[in-house]
Amino acid sequence: MSPWILRGANASALSDKNPVNKRRDLIVLSALIEYPGLGLILFETGCAENIHVEWGAPLTDIFPRTEYSESQKLPAAIEATGNHISDVKAVIMGHLHLDHAGGLEHFAGTDVPIYTHEEELKHACWAVATGADLGVYMGHYLLLESLNWNTFNDSHLEIFQGISLHHLPGHTPGLCGMQINLQRDGTFIWTTDQFHFRENYELGHPHGALARDHNAWYRSLNTVRRLQRLYDAKLIFGHDKIVAMEYKNAQNFYQ
Template sequence: MRDGLLLFETGCAEDLDVKWGAPLTDVFPRVQYDEEHKLPNAIKAAGYDIKDVKGVVFGHLHLDHAGGLEHFVGTDVPIYVHEEEFKHACWAAATGADAAVYLTDYLTLDKLNWKTFNDKQVDLFQGLTLHHAPGHTPGLCILQVNLDKDGTFIFTTDQYHVKENHTLRHPQGWLARDHTAWIRSSDMVERLQRLYNATLVYGHDLETAETLIKAKKFYE
């Protein structure tokens, strides 16, 4: 965005012992979390302040991707998410149907500026396209970023947790809510990758992230 910073997801909450608690902290352990990993500090390391954030885009609303919404409660920062993801997350958290991965503390309805869409493909801003890719969750969206100099990047969020989910087409097992939809979404991602010669950035693949970080200070 020309007049501010746009985030793609926020990571998890800072205090997991309070926000998650056992057994979630046992099932989904956070193995390393230092001061530099806290969202406001990570943004400062990039040369910005969290107050510079003018929008947050979500691929999906699982607790390890959306817990950082705690920093935007009570602000007018728009929170963009697919309508199907928003409805499923609210239903799942409220009824306990999928309570292990959605939490009510960051799904507050009246203190966040939710902005939903229901398109299979939406050009959110110039150079930024969201593609609906259900499977891992009903409303998951991948983010396609077209850069002038460094080409196209596709942030897969948890369509692919790690590289092997993509390159070896390893399915997600119980982590996928709809396996058939996941396969179809995978086919769509591969078509986009071929069409744009895109670099894929996976949801939880440390090696891919470190390679990109070491290669360049920033991409343009």
């Protein structure tokens, strides 16, 4: 297990003469919401299409994209639902790391509002401009003059009726989880990378090198646990392929 994802993973003791390094496939996720009276809302956008140009080495070696077909590109994935990417009327960003925000390139030059927490946009710009956190943030998708940025600084915000954003700092300063209350299928919380995997949440096991604020991460863990109990919410984690495929294989859509 990568030390990026679980703190202490792949660490070995002197007494362990043959430590085993485990690998695990991750998934990159977006959510498409059909919202009555508005149209389509997109939660996060995935990576840039051409990461070999936009990321380059060594990032493509450290964070390799091992499976990527035409059908997995954002415009094609939206078309598979019977819609077009131009039908997206709003984009909600849980956070602005390169594997979640790279697809913002598709919205450059449009008036589609891009919603993100004020602290996240500030930190992303600082991280790139100074190089202090360059790599997990990249400049190619921030596009300050060609994206329609909309920020908020609430700790809890009902951005649309039935869709709430909860500020969950720790992994990044402005990370927000999305809670959506569905009439038939109940409440879902998209945790984005507050939790990469189920184990981060269930075991209370924080990230390794990808955590930025240890104490804030634990406070955010407790926030999500309270929300889950209160709403009996189903959780979708930032990169947990097993959990994501369980929901995807159970039914084609949720309502």
